[in-house]
Amino acid sequence: MGTRKTIQTQVLIIGAGATGTGVMRDLALRGVHCALVDRSDVNAGASGGNHGLLHSGGRYVSNDAHAAAECREEGDILKKLAPQCVDKTGGYFSAVAGDDENFIADFKSHCEKCGIDCTEVDPAEAREQEPHLAEDTIAVYEVPDASVDPFKLSLENVAHAKLVNSSKYLRHTEVVRFEIENGRIRAAICRDTDSGEELRIEAEQYVNAAGAWAASVAAQAGASVDMLYSRGTLLVTQERLSSRVINRLRPPSDGDILVPGGTVSILGTTSVRVDDPADARPTVEEVDRNVEQGWPMMPILAHTRYIRAYAGVRPLVLVGDGEGDGRSVSRDFSLFDHEDANLSNFCTITGGKLTTYRVMAERCSDLVASRLGVSAPCLTATEPLATVNACEWTEPGRAPKIWARNPDADDPILCECEMVPASAIDEIMNDCSEFIPDPGLQALGLRSRIGKGSCQGSFCGMRIAAHLYDTGRFDSPDGLKNMQGFFSQRFKGLRPVLWETQLVQAELAEALHCGLLGLEQIEGEDD
Amino acid sequence: MADTIHCDLAIIGTGIAGMAAAVFAANRGMSVAQAGNTGSLAYTTGYFDLLGSIPATDEGGKATPVNEPFKALPELLNVFPQHPYRFVDEAEMREAFTELTDFLIRSGLRYEGGGETNHRLPSPAGTLKRTWFVPATMRPAEEMLAGTEECVIVDFAGLKGFSARQIAANLSPKRANLRGETVRLPGPGGEVYAENVARMLETERGRESFAKVLQPLVGDASWLGLPACLGIYRPEDIMDDMERRLGVRIFEIPTMPPGVPGIRIKEAFEEASSGMGLRLFRQQRMVWEDQHDGLYRLRVTGTSVEREVLAKNVLLASGRFLGGGLTGERTGIRETVIGLPVQQPESREDWHRFNYFDQRGHKVHRTGLVCDESLRPLGNDGKPFAQHLHAAGSVLAGADWMRMKCGAGVAVTTALAAVKNMK
Numbered sequence: 049m050g051t052r053k054t055i056q057t058q059v060l061i062i063g064a065g066a067t068g069t070g071v072m073r074d075l076a077l078r079g080v081h082c083a084l085v086d087r088s089d090v091n092a093g094a095s096g097g098n099h100g101l102l103h104s105g106g107r108y109v110s111n112d113a114h115a116a117a118e119c120r121e122e123g124d125i126l127k128k129l130a131p132q133c134v135d136k137t138g139g140y141f142s143a144v145a146g147d148d149e150n151f152i153a154d155f156k157s158h159c160e161k162c163g164i165d166c167t168e169v170d171p172a173e174a175r176e177q178e179p180h181l182a183e184d185t186i187a188v189y190e191v192p193d194a195s196v197d198p199f200k201l202s203l204e205n206v207a208h209a210k211l212v213n214s215s216k217y218l219r220h221t222e223v224v225r226f227e228i229e230n231g232r233i234r235a236a237i238c239r240d241t242d243s244g245e246e247l248r249i250e251a252e253q254y255v256n257a258a259g260a261w262a263a264s265v266a267a268q269a270g271a272s273v274d275m276l277y278s279r280g281t282l283l284v285t286q287e288r289l290s291s292r293v294i295n296r297l298r299p300p301s302d303g304d305i306l307v308p309g310g311t312v313s314i315l316g317t318t319s320v321r322v323d324d325p326a327d328a329r330p331t332v333e334e335v336d337r338n339v340e341q342g343w344p345m346m347p348i349l350a351h352t353r354y355i356r357a358y359a360g361v362r363p364l365v366l367v368g369d370g371e372g373d374g375r376s377v378s379r380d381f382s383l384f385d386h387e388d389a390n391l392s393n394f395c396t397i398t399g400g401k402l403t404t405y406r407v408m409a410e411r412c413s414d415l416v417a418s419r420l421g422v423s424a425p426c427l428t429a430t431e432p433l434a435t436v437n438a439c440e441w442t443e444p445g446r447a448p449k450i451w452a453r454n455p456d457a458d459d460p461i462l463c464e465c466e467m468v469p470a471s472a473i474d475e476i477m478n479d480c481s482e483f484i485p486d487p488g489l490q491a492l493g494l495r496s497r498i499g500k501g502s503c504q505g506s507f508c509g510m511r512i513a514a515h516l517y518d519t520g521r522f523d524s525p526d527g528l529k530n531m532q533g534f535f536s537q538r539f540k541g542l543r544p545v546l547w548e549t550q551l552v553q554a555e556l557a558e559a560l561h562c563g564l565l566g567l568e569q570i571e572g573e574d575d
Numbered sequence: 576m577a578d579t580i581h582c583d584l585a586i587i588g589t590g591i592a593g594m595a596a597a598v599f600a601a602n603r604g605m606s607v608a609q610a611g612n613t614g615s616l617a618y619t620t621g622y623f624d625l626l627g628s629i630p631a632t633d634e635g636g637k638a639t640p641v642n643e644p645f646k647a648l649p650e651l652l653n654v655f656p657q658h659p660y661r662f663v664d665e666a667e668m669r670e671a672f673t674e675l676t677d678f679l680i681r682s683g684l685r686y687e688g689g690g691e692t693n694h695r696l697p698s699p700a701g702t703l704k705r706t707w708f709v710p711a712t713m714r715p716a717e718e719m720l721a722g723t724e725e726c727v728i729v730d731f732a733g734l735k736g737f738s739a740r741q742i743a744a745n746l747s748p749k750r751a752n753l754r755g756e757t758v759r760l761p762g763p764g765g766e767v768y769a770e771n772v773a774r775m776l777e778t779e780r781g782r783e784s785f786a787k788v789l790q791p792l793v794g795d796a797s798w799l800g801l802p803a804c805l806g807i808y809r810p811e812d813i814m815d816d817m818e819r820r821l822g823v824r825i826f827e828i829p830t831m832p833p834g835v836p837g838i839r840i841k842e843a844f845e846e847a848s849s850g851m852g853l854r855l856f857r858q859q860r861m862v863w864e865d866q867h868d869g870l871y872r873l874r875v876t877g878t879s880v881e882r883e884v885l886a887k888n889v890l891l892a893s894g895r896f897l898g899g900g901l902t903g904e905r906t907g908i909r910e911t912v913i914g915l916p917v918q919q920p921e922s923r924e925d926w927h928r929f930n931y932f933d934q935r936g937h938k939v940h941r942t943g944l945v946c947d948e949s950l951r952p953l954g955n956d957g958k959p960f961a962q963h964l965h966a967a968g969s970v971l972a973g974a975d976w977m978r979m980k981c982g983a984g985v986a987v988t989t990a991l992a993a994v995k996n997m998k
Contacts, residue, residue: 331924457763457764517744525748536931536932560832
């Protein structure tokens, strides 16, 4: 492989989740050039597989006051500096008849100790505000919870870093091995997961922000991080069921948080110990557990339509004996300088929560900057996150507003669930083309609402593929394979929620995909 | 009881199975009352499949494409012994399709095929579909695919989900000298529906202006492929007329359903129903009440005037989840009309496989009603639920029509077998 390409940068960051993209932006703002690689794409792990909840801290007041206070501080910063990614919905903690009275009684004082605003609300008043709350709601407290769009947050971080100092983002690029000499990593040998081509990245510092895969990346450098993995399964409803975040007022358990996100709500979550960080497949059993645990708090959860499920694997850093389901393990983050492994230019940042990603990035960047001899301070607690238009289509419910402002009869709506017109597809494809060599439906799905509405891409995927052929983006049977890959990927989330209406729709979709188009058999036809 | 209808047969459902059963019963002199959403007929592409593939049985295995459906039947029944084709023999299968396509031919919709081998005709994505009986307006695609003369496939600006370039790109590895073009139809622009084009082509003026916009794209080509839009009532006449105007051979390609080929069948059936002595309650439901002096009492609902139906026989042709004959609840699958037991996996976990395109297919699509040899669904005691209650079509257990490409075949052949078993 003598012809392999080489890239030089000051810092190589591995993992494009919230933390990795946060480190990229933090360092860029300090004038440090970065390359960010991800073997998949932005937020492919836990950063994408969560509630999108910007915790007020209320969730943790009873068992982790430090985490609660940290959530409060970081939540305030994000609300102020990244308002385009945050919906300040407010949140209720709500208890129903039979819930632990002592827990209810102590909640307010626990919040006060952590500096979290907490107001008692009369249950009747709360049910007027949130009509889906159960009739037997007995206590409600209001806290400043909010929802956050984690995809937008990470995409904006990347876009801002690129804008500030031309830092680079390489998706579908995985680290194969490190070249290490005298306690320093000289280069990371990476591989393009699409083409298989190797790429050599030479940096002064290396940051492992691989989330649940941090242990295996650390191991590639000969360092060790002990981790636990806890899978959480979540469900997306077809309609938004509350205006606020609704938390069950009880010790943290399954199916006790409902977070609104644009036009939908997200119910979760479970906590199941898994051995493999890749085991992020939502299961039927966990879906049912969320529904059954959720409906006493909000009875509509028993019969509302769910459009998909997804799961994330929480990276938890193992401290102590590691017993229990993972909820009892600290949600605190950890920064390892790996000097114990005789490495002077490698660090790992993992654990933590979406809400605290910024401070995680700050601590990590402080270490990297000091190792580089850069004295510029962190700016992410004071500098607003720039808004970049490429992300415009990711917000639920936003696309219809944009189209409605400027409707055009010759610009057909291709995604009818989320009202994404053909012009938006073309725009995203143009934006993507410089750094995505082979854009297709999955890349579009990541950068738009396509595939996120009630049809989950089953129908719009076919219409959009036809449009991509019409505009010359697809010009061979490879376009069919791209469709096949997109439908397979969306099916993972559909599978556990296929009952009632969603099952009917899935039957129609398969009738078209397989019954009519025969997409299950496009390979192996030799004639 | 002025609103009571007495009949030999009450058919619940108006999909392909229900329609075929009505035709077969009428041909045998039976009086029929029928209710259902005839709109579901519009979901057929026009292609009638008998058997196009045998799904894999082992994990990671490949499905076996079927070129000669009758030769493959023993293998199908060997691997999937519950498949409803166990209720019919080859002669009866041919008889059923001949009888149904004769009916369609009398309605102006000529079908071709029905031989020993499957036809392979284009889907709206440009893949080739194995099918058995095909509309005469689509059949010429086969001849085109075998040749080499220049062929142009045309789509319409604003017609979603149908790309001539996509079809050309996907057929090109198999057939040279193909190109895809887009034409802007006269009119206000915006979204275009194949049905509206088909209705426009029913008029002389419509065909004239259609020919005018197509002419420049056709050029010297010998073949012209169009989305299925050549009229609703006599598509072959409209095709002949367009061929004369353009000096080119034409074939239709199905669009994404609901589409024109299905609408043609729906309208032909509705049109013929009164001549058949059929009481057709469109967009209404028939509800099962009870047995009464050797008759079955049902109720037609959905309008302000409810009618009672007293029938000697009942046929359940109510379809699956989309048709409404089955419903999949979070905790299990139910039959919706009578509450018959449904053969199904124990847990929802087993309904679907993890890989969407797993070539074994998903078990949920083989759930359904278990019947005796006379196509009478069984009750909880394992005996026929009622003496003269039969079932036909996709509500039956054992056929994954999407993966086996046997939807029309199961519907039409079991409809005939059920009707023949009636008193």
